[in-house]
Amino acid sequence: MIESACNHIPDEGENRIMIQINPREIAAQAMMEIMEEGAYNNMALRRLLRQNGAMPPKDRAMVTEIVNGTLRNLYYIDHVINQFSKTKTEKMKPWILAVMRTAVYQMYFMKVPDSAACNEGVKLVEERGLEPLKGFVNGVLRTVGREKENIALPKKGTPEFLHIQYSHPLWVIKMWTAYFGYEETENLCRANNCPPDVTIRVNTLKTKKESLRKELEKLGTTVTDGRLVSSALHLKKTADIGRLKSFSEGLFHVQDESSQLAIEIMAPKKGEKVLDLCAAPGGKSFTIGERMENEGRLVCGDIYEHKIELITQGAQRLGITMIEPIQQDATEFNENYADAFDRVLVDAPCSGLGLMGKKPDIRLKKNGDEIDQLVPIQRQILENGARYVKQGGTLIYSTCTLCKKENEKNVEWFLSSHPEFITEDITEFLPKTLWQETAEKGYITLLPHKSNTDGFFIAKMKRKG
Numbered sequence: 502m503i504e505s506a507c508n509h510i511p512d513e514g515e516n517r518i519m520i521q522i523n524p525r526e527i528a529a530q531a532m533m534e535i536m537e538e539g540a541y542n543n544m545a546l547r548r549l550l551r552q553n554g555a556m557p558p559k560d561r562a563m564v565t566e567i568v569n570g571t572l573r574n575l576y577y578i579d580h581v582i583n584q585f586s587k588t589k590t591e592k593m594k595p596w597i598l599a600v601m602r603t604a605v606y607q608m609y610f611m612k613v614p615d616s617a618a619c620n621e622g623v624k625l626v627e628e629r630g631l632e633p634l635k636g637f638v639n640g641v642l643r644t645v646g647r648e649k650e651n652i653a654l655p656k657k658g659t660p661e662f663l664h665i666q667y668s669h670p671l672w673v674i675k676m677w678t679a680y681f682g683y684e685e686t687e688n689l690c691r692a693n694n695c696p697p698d699v700t701i702r703v704n705t706l707k708t709k710k711e712s713l714r715k716e717l718e719k720l721g722t723t724v725t726d727g728r729l730v731s732s733a734l735h736l737k738k739t740a741d742i743g744r745l746k747s748f749s750e751g752l753f754h755v756q757d758e759s760s761q762l763a764i765e766i767m768a769p770k771k772g773e774k775v776l777d778l779c780a781a782p783g784g785k786s787f788t789i790g791e792r793m794e795n796e797g798r799l800v801c802g803d804i805y806e807h808k809i810e811l812i813t814q815g816a817q818r819l820g821i822t823m824i825e826p827i828q829q830d831a832t833e834f835n836e837n838y839a840d841a842f843d844r845v846l847v848d849a850p851c852s853g854l855g856l857m858g859k860k861p862d863i864r865l866k867k868n869g870d871e872i873d874q875l876v877p878i879q880r881q882i883l884e885n886g887a888r889y890v891k892q893g894g895t896l897i898y899s900t901c902t903l904c905k906k907e908n909e910k911n912v913e914w915f916l917s918s919h920p921e922f923i924t925e926d927i928t929e930f931l932p933k934t935l936w937q938e939t940a941e942k943g944y945i946t947l948l949p950h951k952s953n954t955d956g957f958f959i960a961k962m963k964r965k966g
């Protein structure tokens with residue numbers, strides 16, 4: 502038999518060539534793809550970690566920490582580099598910039614000795630054939646290491662200070678200080694810079710919270726209860742979630758408590774007819790299906806065909822058979838749905854500014870222009886969604902953004918043009934710590950530093966009977 506390279510299993514003790522994968526190189530590569538090629542942070546990371554699957558867990562964790570941390574602190578890091586480098590960051594070669602940024606992150610935010618971060622950075626420059634720039638990188642990084650305590654920052658109390666100190670886009674800081682005030686904005690930005698827990702929703706169709714908790718704890722994961730919703734668990738020190746047996750068995754799905762709360766407020770019931778108009782990748786649909794005990798009708802639409810597959814796969818894993826995934830553009834009216842649903846969810850496409858803690862690359866990829874394009878789409882989807890609600894039925898509007906134009910203003914606009922809808926007091930669904938005056942008026946804005954969730958907006962409206 503001819504033995505192929507694929508089925509040859511080496512004997513014990515047979516010499517094997519071990520290829521060392523350098524986690525710092527993988528991190529810099531991810532940064533280059535995210536910043537230069539516009540790759541999504543989580544996708545670039547996932548792909549590079551998969552391609553370098555031989556890396557031990559400790560190194561995988563290091564790559565993730567360097568990439569997420571560098572993105573989370575990018576404006577600050579660039580501010581530091583630009584203070585000590587004659588060539589400014591926008592003029593640097595992409596690889597040099599990726600190496601410098603990740604090295605400064607290690608020096609300033611991880612407990613990596615300056616000399617190690619600097620030497621490793623210089624090695625990465627050499628290995629990519631950029632030898633002539635070794636001296637430059639070495640010089641800037643050593644100065645950056647020496648001058649840690651002497652970083653000049655914009656004046657405290659200005660938007661520019663928050664922009665650099667907490668690495669959030671200046672336009673967002675200006676918008677938030679106008680909405681929430683300076684102090685609240687500072688607290689919000691600070692909370693966005695703390696690496697978030699992984700939050701999951703227990704699949705109540707398949708298991709109980711306590712038995713899942715025990716299973717996860719056995720693997721060394723630290724598990725704590727949700728703060729807003731009883732079916733939520735927070736996980737720390739968890740391995741790659743997707744590889745857990747409990748995940749493949751469909752005992753939970755990953756979902757922030759803000760999204761779980763939106764469905765608590767929606768309060769779907771067993772046997773009802775429910776429509777989720779912007780459903781992919783399916784998180785809220787899954788929670789709805791579980792709450793409905795898999796009985797009734799649950800139509801889940803999204804405009805993108807490839808995303809429909811995510812809903813189908815997730816529902817299969819979780820054992821939610823009632824879900825009817827469908828590709829459709831929610832801005833177009835569907836006559837078949839008119840007055841047909843007890844509850845309709847419009848979890849609208851939005852600017853995502855509430856996700857800056859979890860997805861730090863959002864800070865770097867938006868400039869605010871998209872907001873004016875999103876508002877008419879959100880309104881059109883709301884307009885159609887309203888027509889699908891039965892008399893006496895419920896309409897939920899939610900977004901994962903902190904932007905009045907997309908949130909409160911849209912609800913105000915909707916109510917002013919739809920006298921057949923009224924808002925519903927949602928206080929009963931909120932823990933006391935989250936009570937806000939607006940809850941009585943039917944809506945709530947979740948701020949990460951107050952609710953320990955993503956930034957999120959939920960409004961509940963009822964069609965008069």
Ligand SMILES: C[S@@+](CC[C@H](N)C(=O)[O-])C[C@H]1O[C@@H](n2cnc3c(N)ncnc32)[C@H](O)[C@@H]1O
Nearest residue numbers: 779780781782783784785803804830831848850
């Ligand atoms: C905020 S995400 C929804 C998240 C989802 N509800 C969940 O909990 O997993 C918004 C979704 O709206 C979809 N979308 C954007 N424009 C749409 C449209 N015109 N019609 C339907 N879906 C749309 C996007 O593809 C995206 O998946």
